[in-house]
Amino acid sequence: MNKLLSIALNDLKIALREKGIWINLVILPVILIIIIGLVNGGFGSSTPKTYVDVYDNDQSALSDQFLQSVRDLNPNVILCPLDNDEADSCKLKDVTLDATTSQKRVEDRVISAIIEIPPNFEQTLLAGEPTQVIYRSGETLAQPSALLQSVQTAITRISGASLAGRVSAFALAQTEQADAISLDAFYQTANSIWQNPPASIDYQLTSGGGDAPSGFSQSVPGMGSMYVMFTVLAGATALILERKNWTFQRLVMMPVRRWQILGGKITARFLLGMLQYSVAFGFGAVLGVRFFDNFIGVLALMISFSLCMTALAFFIATIVKTDMQASSLTLLVSLTIAPLGGAWWPLEIVPDFMRLAAYATPMGWAMHGYNELMLYGGGLGDIVLPVAVLLAASGVLFGLAIWRFKYE
Amino acid sequence: MENIVEARGLIKTYKRKDGTEVQAVKGVDLDIRKGEIFSLLGPNGAGKTTTISMISGLITPTNGDAKIGGYSITKAPLEAKALLGIVPQEIALYPDLSARQNLEFFGKMYGMSGKALSHRVDEVLEFIDLKERQRDRIDTFSGGMKRRVNIGVGLLHKPQLVYMDEPTVGIDPQSRRRILDTVLRLRNEYKMTVLYTTHLMEESQELSDRVGIIDHGRIIALGTQGELTQQVGEEDRLIFSIGEHKIDDAMLKRIKSEVAGVTDAKYEKVDLIITEDAPKGQDVIVDKRGTGTMTAVRSGQTYEGVITVLARRGRKALPSIISLLDSANVEIQSVEVREPDLEAVFLKLTGRALRD
Numbered sequence A: 001m002n003k004l005l006s007i008a009l010n011d012l013k014i015a016l017r018e019k020g021i022w023i024n025l026v027i028l029p030v031i032l033i034i035i036i037g038l039v040n041g042g043f044g045s046s047t048p049k050t051y052v053d054v055y056d057n058d059q060s061a062l063s064d065q066f067l068q069s070v071r072d073l074n075p076n077v078i079l080c081p082l083d084n085d086e087a088d089s090c091k092l093k094d095v096t097l098d099a100t101t102s103q104k105r106v107e108d109r110v111i112s113a114i115i116e117i118p119p120n121f122e123q124t125l126l127a128g129e130p131t132q133v134i135y136r137s138g139e140t141l142a143q144p145s146a147l148l149q150s151v152q153t154a155i156t157r158i159s160g161a162s163l164a165g166r167v168s169a170f171a172l173a174q175t176e177q178a179d180a181i182s183l184d185a186f187y188q189t190a191n192s193i194w195q196n197p198p199a200s201i202d203y204q205l206t207s208g209g210g211d212a213p214s215g216f217s218q219s220v221p222g223m224g225s226m227y228v229m230f231t232v233l234a235g236a237t238a239l240i241l242e243r244k245n246w247t248f249q250r251l252v253m254m255p256v257r258r259w260q261i262l263g264g265k266i267t268a269r270f271l272l273g274m275l276q277y278s279v280a281f282g283f284g285a286v287l288g289v290r291f292f293d294n295f296i297g298v299l300a301l302m303i304s305f306s307l308c309m310t311a312l313a314f315f316i317a318t319i320v321k322t323d324m325q326a327s328s329l330t331l332l333v334s335l336t337i338a339p340l341g342g343a344w345w346p347l348e349i350v351p352d353f354m355r356l357a358a359y360a361t362p363m364g365w366a367m368h369g370y371n372e373l374m375l376y377g378g379g380l381g382d383i384v385l386p387v388a389v390l391l392a393a394s395g396v397l398f399g400l401a402i403w404r405f406k407y408e
Numbered sequence B: 001m002e003n004i005v006e007a008r009g010l011i012k013t014y015k016r017k018d019g020t021e022v023q024a025v026k027g028v029d030l031d032i033r034k035g036e037i038f039s040l041l042g043p044n045g046a047g048k049t050t051t052i053s054m055i056s057g058l059i060t061p062t063n064g065d066a067k068i069g070g071y072s073i074t075k076a077p078l079e080a081k082a083l084l085g086i087v088p089q090e091i092a093l094y095p096d097l098s099a100r101q102n103l104e105f106f107g108k109m110y111g112m113s114g115k116a117l118s119h120r121v122d123e124v125l126e127f128i129d130l131k132e133r134q135r136d137r138i139d140t141f142s143g144g145m146k147r148r149v150n151i152g153v154g155l156l157h158k159p160q161l162v163y164m165d166e167p168t169v170g171i172d173p174q175s176r177r178r179i180l181d182t183v184l185r186l187r188n189e190y191k192m193t194v195l196y197t198t199h200l201m202e203e204s205q206e207l208s209d210r211v212g213i214i215d216h217g218r219i220i221a222l223g224t225q226g227e228l229t230q231q232v233g234e235e236d237r238l239i240f241s242i243g244e245h246k247i248d249d250a251m252l253k254r255i256k257s258e259v260a261g262v263t264d265a266k267y268e269k270v271d272l273i274i275t276e277d278a279p280k281g282q283d284v285i286v287d288k289r290g291t292g293t294m295t296a297v298r299s300g301q302t303y304e305g306v307i308t309v310l311a312r313r314g315r316k317a318l319p320s321i322i323s324l325l326d327s328a329n330v331e332i333q334s335v336e337v338r339e340p341d342l343e344a345v346f347l348k349l350t351g352r353a354l355r356d
């Protein structure tokens, strides 16, 4: 085991001393994460619309006012069915909106949230009683989406308006003793009313919904996985080169078991893949990409994808003869698998047959998993299949590689 | 005397891409005695590396087995390999790592670690005289220095037995000299056993206690140098260098028939390996046949004509041959007289020169 680790560490050391390694390991992935993230709508002009189902059970001037201020605050919000257009962007054709269908629409991510305005919203507010707007979504309050922030602000505005009305009423009632009116009294009154805000939001957690997908939530795992693929598959070339310069043969002639040699080399490549992922996701964290809430799931995907690429690298090393062949083949494989598997853009936007093709690649499964976790708020349950597929593929490729591997 | 290597019936058959088979080694038996320098002498492609690879556990013999210190290399490879130090024909080092890092890593593969390893690496660096350059990357080293590190790795665990596969290939004469001295020190000072392969008769002659001559995958002669040269009798070899002159068969026949004591005469063209460039028109120094023997030839000369004559009491035959060549206007540039040697043995056994 000691010798295995020594071999792994030595390989890592050699890989990290290679000329230009930092460009490939850090600089290029970071640049591509930014570019691809922006193309996918990171901060770009093509910010996707956010759809919300609205149940206005009050239909009053104040409820209208509230919805209008949500629209004003966030121009990307489309209130369904109120703001539906001819193209039916709310996707309401053949749908009767009710609690169950809306709930389903949140889960399917057709809409991001449901807003419910209670009956007598206006009346209650004008009477100075507290009232609540219901907001249902899968997001957590710790990291509110842009949508939720606009709804919160709109509520605060309505409350503010109501507050002003009540404070004015208080002022009018006091005019008989005008000399006694002090600013302090107004402040005290406003403050005591605010203790119990006139209108507030009743957050209700459901599954699904949340923020519109951020471009970086696509580009961090996408470019990260692509570079993991580059870095790890380079192992095929490295192995052939070790044969060419005889260091591999020298190891075989030393008192080391064969599984220790191969195990050491596999461990080194796998760790390099994980290092590459850490760089991508570390930078993602800087960009504010959310993955910590699903860290275990993300880690499981990282491990299974790195492992799968390592197995592929060693398999490739057994089917080529020269280091030139190894690097051409790995380049071909990488450049096919990366876009096909959804590293560059979400699989949602490609035609169905290409989405099917994506699932023929390890990248497709990995990206499916990352998208579930990082774009659609999925949980561990959603990545069991991708992880299982990647691990099974690793098993098969390792099996083939070890079977075909020649020590001579 | 005790044998440290005992190989029996080693055969290696390689499959070529087109499906045909090549038998690189065709049944080799080999006993190497403790404390000796044994050299395996043979031309390129004779099967030296293949033989070494089988008795070091790199490749599995198609047939046969070898015991190293009593351990079968095929059945108890770890025990056998632990006794062995290996210096491969290739420079088997990591070019991106320093000399020290290479030594430390390979030392760990022999189970060494910590202070003991570090101390031993110091010793080896001292021995190969590269202490000053220990922190430099291997790819900044000269060919000779790389060869020395390559040897150092083979000595790390103080093995009783070292295999050295053509350790002087492709380096300059000074570095070659240094390595030959190192090999002698291994036997004389450290009492190691050395198996040394080479295609150079001079090296074999200088180093070895016993020699095995290998050709086309078979050991065709084995013994001490005295035993081997006795096989060719008393004949001396006369070697005439004649520049770019060409000689026809008629001349060779005349030498054989007209000069007393001559049994054979051959002509061949030897390619010149230019090692030091000189300005046009002046003499250049060449390494004739890659043996490290330096000669000056005219600039622009691409080959050297060499006549080899076998003769009993060669010195006596010399004047007659010179006058024969003179009469044909052949300009003789140098003459060498060699007593019976391994080259002659090889020539006699195979009908070819060792360097072909």
Ligand SMILES: Nc1ncnc2c1ncn2[C@@H]1O[C@H](COP(=O)(O)OP(=O)(O)OP(=O)(O)O)[C@@H](O)[C@H]1O
Pocket (backbone or CB within 6 Å): B014, B015, B016, B022, B023, B024, B042, B043, B044, B045, B046, B047, B048, B049, B050, B051, B089, B166, B199
């Ligand atoms: N992997 C291989 N596949 C096919 N043929 C091989 C292989 N390795 C060696 N051979 C052939 O076996 C023969 C012996 O080769 P080997 O390398 O043992 O010779 P050598 O004596 O070490 O020569 P050199 O002085 O050039 O190193 C050669 O004809 C060579 O072409």
Ligand SMILES: [Mg+2]
Pocket (backbone or CB within 6 Å): B048, B049, B050, B089, B165, B166
């Ligand atoms: Mg060889």
